[in-house]
Amino acid sequence: MANTTDPLASNVHGTNPQYLIEKILRLRIYETLYWKEQCFGLSAEALVDKAMELDHYGGTWGPTKKPTKFITLILKMLQIQPDMEIIEEFIQNQDYKYVSLLGAVYLRLTGRPPDIYKMLEPLYNDYRRVRRKADKGFTFSHVDEVIDELLHSDYCLDIALPHLPKRTQLEGAGLIGPRISLLEEEVDLLEAIEAEQAAEEAAKAAAAPKVAPALKEAEPSSAHPRSSSDSGRHADRERGRDTSDDRDRDRVRDRDRDDRRRGDHGDSRREGRDDHRGRDSRDSFSDRSRDRDRDRDDRRGRDDRDRRSDDRSRDRDRDRDRRDAPSRDHRSSSSSSSSGSRGDDTSRRSKVPREDKDGDKEKKEGGGGDAATEIAEMNKLR
Secondary structure (H helix, E strand, O other), rough: OOOOOOOOOEEOEEEOOHOOOOHHHHHHHHHHOOOOOOOOOOOHHHHHHHHOOOOOOOEOOOOOOOOOHHHHHHHHHHHHOOOOOHHHHHHHHOOOOOHHHHHHHHHHHHOOHHHHHHHHHHHHOOOOOEEEEOOOOEEEHHHHHHHHHHHOOEEEEEEEEOOOOHHHHHHHHOOOOOOOHHHHHHHHHHHHHHHHHHHHHHHHHHHHHHHHHHHHHHHHHHHHHOOOHHHHHHHHHHHHHHHHHHHHHHHHHHHHHHHHHHHHHHHHHHHHHHHHHHHHEEEHHHHHHHHHHHHHHHHHHHHHHHHHHHHHHHHHHHHHHHHHHHHHHHHHHHHHHHOOOOHHHHHHHHHHHHHHHHHHHHHHHHHHHHHHHHHHHHHOOO
16 A cells, blocks of 8 residues: 555554654645655655755645645655664755755654754754745744754644653753753854963063063163263254244234234224114115105195195186076066066065175185185195
């Protein structure tokens, strides 16, 4: 049968190796085309080629929990049970990361606890990125993260893993030694380098006192011949320093004088600006006053024109009344002659007051005209 375990395979953890995977998952793997077509009659040598073709890892994926090619090859390895040397080569493979994961998962299912720790802990330093096929697609992880999950979890890749004792228990039993990390090797290397540097500094410090007395002995012999020349150089240096100090003082004094001059010139400019601002303000005030006078004169001129137009209209009305007066008299005379002597008396009475009224109106109108002319003359004088 294609699904039976190899007769030469031995039991693992007291049971058939294929039974390490749950029955439901195992039956689903048997029903896949990849198991029927690619894994039928597969040997340990041909299994390497199939493992190199993997591009992801995982247990099941999708809503129907379909098994991946990775978990299918794990079941095939449990069926044929390859040698431990092949599993070690799988784990130590640096070219194909999914081959390393395939060997690590198989060792975690079938290996002894000391062998698991010894062979899987070096993969903590493997930081290659891998893809995991899950229910909602692909997710990214790293080889060291997968190894940590295998060593510290009881359920991984939809498989219930065999119980693994803690490392401290195995160390206490003397089955394995303490874990050696790559960082500890680097720390040891750094400590060795620091020790070498400290030794070199100590050697230099020990050699320094031997050289110092020789220098002290050589200094007195050469000090006396140079004393006179040194004193001359010292005097020249002092004179040069005095002259340079004098030049510095003169330079500072000239700079202060220039600053004061610039300050006075700046004050004068500020005063000029203030005067200019004052003149501008006075000019603007005079301009505003002239504008007010001009507006007042314009208003007065408009008033005069309005008065003159009123006078002319009154003159036209008076002239029209004078022209209409003879016609009214003629009509009144004709009516009086027809009515009789009584009418004559009444017409005389009526004519006399009308004439008086016309005379009074002419007097008033004459007086109004004289007032208008006086106002116009006063405006001209202004």
